[in-house]
Amino acid sequence: ISGKPVIFTMAGAPPVIIWEREVESLLHYKELIPRLEEALGKFSSRDSVEVIQPVRSTVPLQKHNGFLGLMPTYMENDGVLSTKLVCFYNRGAGSTLPSVSATVLLLDPESGHMKAVMDGEAITSMRTAGASEISAKLLMRPGAEVLAILGTGQQALSHYNAFTEMLSFKEVRVWNHRREGAEKFCRSVSGPVTVCGSVEEAVRGADVIVTVTRSTEPVLCGRWVKPGAHVAAVGACRPDWRELDDSLMKEAVVYADSREGAMAESGDVILSGVEVFAELGDVINGIKPAYREKTTVFKSLGMGVEDAVAANLVYEQWKAKAYKL
Numbered sequence: 237i238s239g240k241p242v243i244f245t246m247a248g249a250p251p252v253i254i255w256e257r258e259v260e261s262l263l264h265y266k267e268l269i270p271r272l273e274e275a276l277g278k279f280s281s282r283d284s285v286e287v288i289q290p291v292r293s294t295v296p297l298q299k300h301n302g303f304l305g306l307m308p309t310y311m312e313n314d315g316v317l318s319t320k321l322v323c324f325y326n327r328g329a330g331s332t333l334p335s336v337s338a339t340v341l342l343l344d345p346e347s348g349h350m351k352a353v354m355d356g357e358a359i360t361s362m363r364t365a366g367a368s369e370i371s372a373k374l375l376m377r378p379g380a381e382v383l384a385i386l387g388t389g390q391q392a393l394s395h396y397n398a399f400t401e402m403l404s405f406k407e408v409r410v411w412n413h414r415r416e417g418a419e420k421f422c423r424s425v426s427g428p429v430t431v432c433g434s435v436e437e438a439v440r441g442a443d444v445i446v447t448v449t450r451s452t453e454p455v456l457c458g459r460w461v462k463p464g465a466h467v468a469a470v471g472a473c474r475p476d477w478r479e480l481d482d483s484l485m486k487e488a489v490v491y492a493d494s495r496e497g498a499m500a501e502s503g504d505v506i507l508s509g510v511e512v513f514a515e516l517g518d519v520i521n522g523i524k525p526a527y528r529e530k531t532t533v534f535k536s537l538g539m540g541v542e543d544a545v546a547a548n549l550v551y552e553q554w555k556a557k558a559y560k561l
């Protein structure tokens with residue numbers, strides 16, 4: 237027993253604290269994505285012993301142009317109980333503060349004891365990109381070659397990493413509303429990326445488009461999008477924020493991570509008046525078809541269950557590493 241950190245799993249013991257660098261070193265898309273896929277399926281089964289995850293409660297931080305989101309999740313069969321606290325902001329151009337700041341708490345469901353406190357930024361970046369990668373894998377046309385990323389912040393980087401590691405594209409294009417942001421992004425990644433001067437230039441002929449901006453107005457117009465393309469729409473997570481225009485929303489078959497989440501929080505869904513055709517989990521469960529040949533939009537709002545499985549994976553990896561020492 238000597239040398240094994242049994243103490244960390246005992247009720248009453250202090251929680252382990254796992255900060256950003258360590259989370260990044262413990263989480264890998266190859267392990268994370270299959271867990272996310274399984275979790276999305278369980279969420280969409282609406283079976284309360286699999287997942288209980290209410291729509292995020294949101295508290296406005298009006299003075300700071302932001303919101304605090306509370307994202308509790310319980311997975312009874314898996315013995316996973318967690319909550320994420322996430323602050324997200326619509327920052328002005330001059331701000332150097334991050335747009336998203338988050339912490340994940342992992343609890344023992346039997347005792348309520350807090351097992352771990354983790355940095356939530358790396359978890360948020362990677363689980364969001366992982367969910368988008370799943371959407372692309374399920375909904376893009378076979379043989380997709382061109383990826384376009386709109387926005388060049390944190391989510392752009394995690395999406396670039398997940399998409400280039402797990403899928404194969406011949407060309408990656410990026411656009412940012414400030415060109416220097418796109419140029420900096422290109423210098424920070426290892427593979428070839430083309431900087432585009434306009435959204436239209438970036439998305440013309442693209443097979444997969446990822447929108448990861450802080451815009452509150454549409455940046456992507458349906459008339460520029462190739463029929464049959466897949467769009468992973470990640471920004472605009474408030475009922476009055478947009479990234480996609482009405483023509484794209486009306487043309488596309490719309491999928492979401494959570495139907496209730498999309499109807500409560502997505503300006504692109506609410507203001508365009510379109511129906512969510514299916515959740516990603518419905519496709520994973522074989523309940524709804526994946527219309528690969530049609531133009532598809534995956535509207536991502538982010539779900540607590542994604543944080544729960546990612547945090548649980550980090551904790552498992554952390555324990556495995558600690559036991560080996």
Ligand SMILES: NC(=O)C1=CN([C@@H]2O[C@H](COP(=O)(O)OP(=O)(O)OC[C@H]3O[C@@H](n4cnc5c(N)ncnc54)[C@H](O)[C@@H]3O)[C@@H](O)[C@H]2O)C=CC1
Binds near residue numbers: 334335360390448470
């Ligand atoms: N669906 C989900 O699960 C999640 C969604 N998000 C959302 O994704 C978006 C991106 O998040 P991060 O990459 O962390 O933010 P970030 O601040 O790191 O990057 C935002 C990017 O948008 C650009 N941008 C800012 N204002 C813009 C405007 N008016 N028009 C076009 N581009 C603009 C910035 O230059 C930057 O390239 C945010 O809206 C955030 O709330 C973030 C985390 C999870």
Ligand SMILES: O=C(O)C1=NCCCC1
Binds near residue numbers: 322473537
């Ligand atoms: O799921 C999340 O985490 C977030 N979703 C939308 C806004 C930023 C954080």
